[in-house]
Amino acid sequence: MIPAPEKDRERRFSPTAYAAKLQAEGSVPAVPGAAGAPGDGEVDLRALMEEARQMLAAPRGWSEEERRSYAEKLNRAVIGFPQERSEMLAILSDWVIKKRVQHFSYGQAQYGSLAEALFAEVIGMNVLELVLRNREGLEEVQVVGTRIFEVREGKAVASPYRFDEVAQVERIQQNLVLFNNDRINPRKRWAEVLLLDGSRVTMTGFGFTAVPTLTIRFYTVRRFELETLCRPEYRTIDENVRELLLAIVRSRFNMVVIGPTNTGKTHFIKALIAAMPDEERIVTIEGRYELRLARDFPGKNVIEYEAEEDDPLHGPRQAFKLALRQSPQRICHAEIRDEDANIYVRACTRGHEGSITSVHASALEDVPETITDMCMLDGRGMNPVRLTKRIAELVTQIGFEMRLVGNERKLVRIGEFAWEGGDVVVRELVRYDEEKGEWTMPLGFSEKAWERIRRADSRAYEKLRRKGGLAQ
Numbered sequence: 001m002i003p004a005p006e007k008d009r010e011r012r013f014s015p016t017a018y019a020a021k022l023q024a025e026g027s028v029p030a031v032p033g034a035a036g037a038p039g040d041g042e043v044d045l046r047a048l049m050e051e052a053r054q055m056l057a058a059p060r061g062w063s064e065e066e067r068r069s070y071a072e073k074l075n076r077a078v079i080g081f082p083q084e085r086s087e088m089l090a091i092l093s094d095w096v097i098k099k100r101v102q103h104f105s106y107g108q109a110q111y112g113s114l115a116e117a118l119f120a121e122v123i124g125m126n127v128l129e130l131v132l133r134n135r136e137g138l139e140e141v142q143v144v145g146t147r148i149f150e151v152r153e154g155k156a157v158a159s160p161y162r163f164d165e166v167a168q169v170e171r172i173q174q175n176l177v178l179f180n181n182d183r184i185n186p187r188k189r190w191a192e193v194l195l196l197d198g199s200r201v202t203m204t205g206f207g208f209t210a211v212p213t214l215t216i217r218f219y220t221v222r223r224f225e226l227e228t229l230c231r232p233e234y235r236t237i238d239e240n241v242r243e244l245l246l247a248i249v250r251s252r253f254n255m256v257v258i259g260p261t262n263t264g265k266t267h268f269i270k271a272l273i274a275a276m277p278d279e280e281r282i283v284t285i286e287g288r289y290e291l292r293l294a295r296d297f298p299g300k301n302v303i304e305y306e307a308e309e310d311d312p313l314h315g316p317r318q319a320f321k322l323a324l325r326q327s328p329q330r331i332c333h334a335e336i337r338d339e340d341a342n343i344y345v346r347a348c349t350r351g352h353e354g355s356i357t358s359v360h361a362s363a364l365e366d367v368p369e370t371i372t373d374m375c376m377l378d379g380r381g382m383n384p385v386r387l388t389k390r391i392a393e394l395v396t397q398i399g400f401e402m403r404l405v406g407n408e409r410k411l412v413r414i415g416e417f418a419w420e421g422g423d424v425v426v427r428e429l430v431r432y433d434e435e436k437g438e439w440t441m442p443l444g445f446s447e448k449a450w451e452r453i454r455r456a457d458s459r460a461y462e463k464l465r466r467k468g469g470l471a472q
Contacts, residue, residue: 048118049118049121052095052122053122055095056088056179071179071180078123079125079216080129089116093113096115102115123175127148127168128141128172131150138152138218140262142215143169143214144211145163145212145213146165146169148163154262154263154264154407155262172214173203176193177191180193184203185205189205189206190202190204194289198219198290200288201217224267224268224270226245226246226275229268236410237439238439240467241411241414243460244429247453247457247461248414249275250456253452254355254394254397254398255355255357256357257356258359258399258400258402259402259403262404263403263409265402267409268411269334273291278301279301281327283302283303283304283332284332284334285320285340291304305323307340316340320343329352330355331355332355334358335358336371336374341371341374345387364401364417367396369424372387372391375391389419393417393418396417397417397449399426405432410432416429428442429441429444429445443464
């Protein structure tokens with residue numbers, strides 16, 4: 001005989017148990033208009049997804065900081081960060097329960113719940129989910145129309161996965177822009193999302209590019225130092241090159257870095273900055289925050305500018321103007337472009353020694369003339385030969401060339417710029433020998449450069465002088 005309290009529990013109505021029973025019997029009412037429901041169900045399921053999308057896009061938090069933190073989590077969830085994806089799935093599950101539709105049929109057998117089905121459409125990345133499962137070494141995901149490329153160790157290879165149609169790419173784009181109060185439409189056919197950790201998403205739409213594109217560039221390294229670049233897993237430089245680089249930084253030569261995309265220029269610049277004294281005032285000027293020095297080097301005296309090229313009030317010119325009034329000892333300009341070349345040249349020739357920048361050039365020998373060409377676009381009546389001489393001697397004193405060798409990022413060349421016989425020459429300091437897999441060090445410094453190193457770092461000077469290949 002069953003005790004009375006247990007009989008009462010048996011008779012007590014449970015909505016969850018009842019819904020489960022109905023679902024097992026196949027008589028659960030479908031979400032009105034959902035897939036699998038009579039009539040045009042597909043349209044209303046999409047309406048439910050759109051409602052979920054708007055719910056997630058709504059700002060959350062009492063303060064601006066809380067709302068910004070939520071937006072950051074949402075962006076990270078969309079581009080595949082597991083912790084944030086779990087949090088967003090929990091929010092969606094709670095929303096589904098509050099709407100009392102968690103037990104309704106949704107006609108998607110591959111998902112365990114309605115919340116998961118909504119998540120796949122609203123947050124999920126379609127076939128990119130399969131690509132993102134293997135995040136080990138993944139630096140970039142490149143989508144061009146329906147094709148997908150994966151970048152690992154600086155090399156792009158075709159992914160075994162691809163989208164069925166470009167509409168799937170456009171849906172992911174619309175999710176990202178919605179969650180960032182941005183847009184992609186016929187009037188604005190591009191958008192960018194930059195996360196606090198440095199990861200970046202760049203999107204273009206029909207009419208701006210031939211097909212929709214989506215590029216996800218993950219920030220994979222928190223902090224690089226010269227010691228890190230010597231490790232066997234990187235071998236960007238060796239110990240002898242590291243010692244030379246330290247001497248160059250301490251001697252406050254103005255430096256320039258060149259190299260193709262994905263050859264490690266940004267990491268190399270950060271490693272050089274890591275070697276600079278923390279108390280020295282450094283000003284960085286970038287089109288988009290990438291270096292993130294204040295975050296990665298909290299002890300350094302750093303001011304970081306993000307200069308918008310299309311905004312005269314906050315563009316590179318205004319950033320340089322303000323930066324020069326903030327007592328910088330070194331200026332780090334992420335990349336010299338046409339409109340700010342003259343300003344950077346003036347900064348380097350007016351006492352800001354030890355500054356560093358990058359420029360697009362095919363070889364070190366081309367760097368001074370490349371910068372001269374950009375300066376001449378200013379429209380001023382300058383003598384190009386005299387300007388090139390000035391740049392070679394004062395702005396680009398030491399040049400570094402980065403390149404991919406096999407699957408490894410290498411510093412393949414270091415040179416000292418000089419002006420001899422009315423032309424730019426590069427005195428060889430270091431060269432990477434690909435056949436031997438090692439760095440040779442002619443150390444062909446000019447006497448003026450040797451004297452500069454001696455004054456700044458006498459111990460390094462003596463050590464370098466004792467090395468082989470002391471070209472004068």
